[in-house]
Amino acid sequence: MAGKTLSEKIITEHCGKVVKSGEVVIVNVDLSYVQDGTGPLTVRRMKEMGIEKAHNPKKTVFFLDHASPSPRMELSNDHEFLRDFARKTGIILSDVGNGISHHNSLEKYACPGDIIVGADSHTCTNGALGAFGTGMGSTDVAAAIALGKTWMKVPETFLVEVNGRLPKGVYSKDIILHLIGKISSNGATYKALEFTGSTIDSLTTAGRSTIANMSVEAGAKAGLFRPDGETRNFLKAMGREEVFRELKSDEDAVFEKRIEINAGELEPLIACPHLVDNVKKISEIGQVKVDEVFIGTSCNGRLEDLHIAASIMKGHIIHPGTRVIVTPASRLVYLEALKDGTIETLMEAGALVTASGCGACDGVHLGVLGDGEVCLATQPRNFKGRMGNPNSFIYLGNPAVAAATALAGEISDPREVM
């Protein structure tokens, strides 16, 4: 019998029988979570199902991160609704200010080999630790919370092998943008992506999480990394080394496709409006004046991203025609950036720093764009209307591009200022 992919192994462990890709199975879920945009509907679905308790409340989390803190009474009421249900059921509440669900999950909850379902499409971020994380809608997550189970089709896997040294100014964001540009925004629909190769081995967990996060932008169900020494170190730093375990695809596993990327040949990439797969090299962009630079999100709001931006902005002042909004992904990231002086550097350069959360990414508050305005953001999506205004334009890039752009007032190549 042929060997197994990482996905097949994890799913096999969770459904009591040996599975291979293509099968539809019922699996046990280790961790379920919702956020404030999808959570109220999830709770209402649980009520409609007639099950108003969690199968495992200590492995269920309600994150208030999308409208955090609440900018409107309707959302304050939604928050209260979630807090109240969490109080009654013992479900863990991650209140406003704690930051984005996926980053809190990596820091506190996700374990290698877990199956994680979240009512947020970027739940695949958990793949950075070797967990099978996948986004689902409120009804599916309601069932997972209530019953501790979900159904899924075991996905086929595309193995993405990335080798070589990342050139100056090029980061994990560019690896995933390159892949999405190459295979398109539905190139991996229903598939799992698994990342391997020397470049991947050299990335931090934060760097890997950017790639895992954006796997869904190629349509993928999960974006997985083999847990390794780096994973162990990350978990140790989070005080949970004991959950580390080794797990990897077998040598003779069957992959539907193999994709090779030479990291050494990449340059900073930009996803142009209004689709994530509209990817261009920064050298092909031409002159684009930028009104807002946004550094943050589940994709690029980690300490490492703030360090990259601060190293470029240190001692400089942002362009007078451009506002710069920095939103740390989690409370922990924010605290560490405060302690090591990163926040100070960014603020001295003229950036505005908000509380941790999704911030401007979801179009609710903290940076909604005006008509005709242009934003360069480190977030994972640039769909029309994403940042609250369908008459605005969103370009996506890595944190170094964001910092260089902040100084120049137009989309700029960071290699010229590094």
Place this chain on the structure above:
Amino acid sequence: MGKAWKFGDSISTDLIAPGRYFHLRSNLPELAKHVLEGARADFAPQVRSGDFVVAGENFGLGSSREHAPTIIKIVGVRAVLAKSFARIFYRNCINIGLPAITCDTDKIDEGDELELDMEKGVVKNKTKGTETTFPPLPAVMNRILQEGGLVAYIKAHKTLEI
């Protein structure tokens, strides 16, 4: 029978249920007044119960917000027909009992009168006198859809074993 409303490729959930109406997510009838507004401003005010949303590739890409298919259902859309669907959106459709049909939509034009026969797996184009067949849903999904969605299924069976 209902009328076809045509949409292009890559209709994201940000076009179906825009983030600027985030505060209406617990008020679905109100949110439904803006359904697909980002793609076509004339759709929400004019769509009639029984009409069809007909689109190209990768319909519903983006966020997991189930509000997107839910408000399409609330305004009475009979089914969404597309060449392909984004994964989470597709699953959400089945869970809430909105038929999401994968088929060739090129030959359907705006305003064509359509009729859907789920059992036979066929979309009849009354205007053109043509028929488009589509493959049956996988067994699990078919079961859930037939029972009126996942909430109804779990309410009835108290389990997920399907």
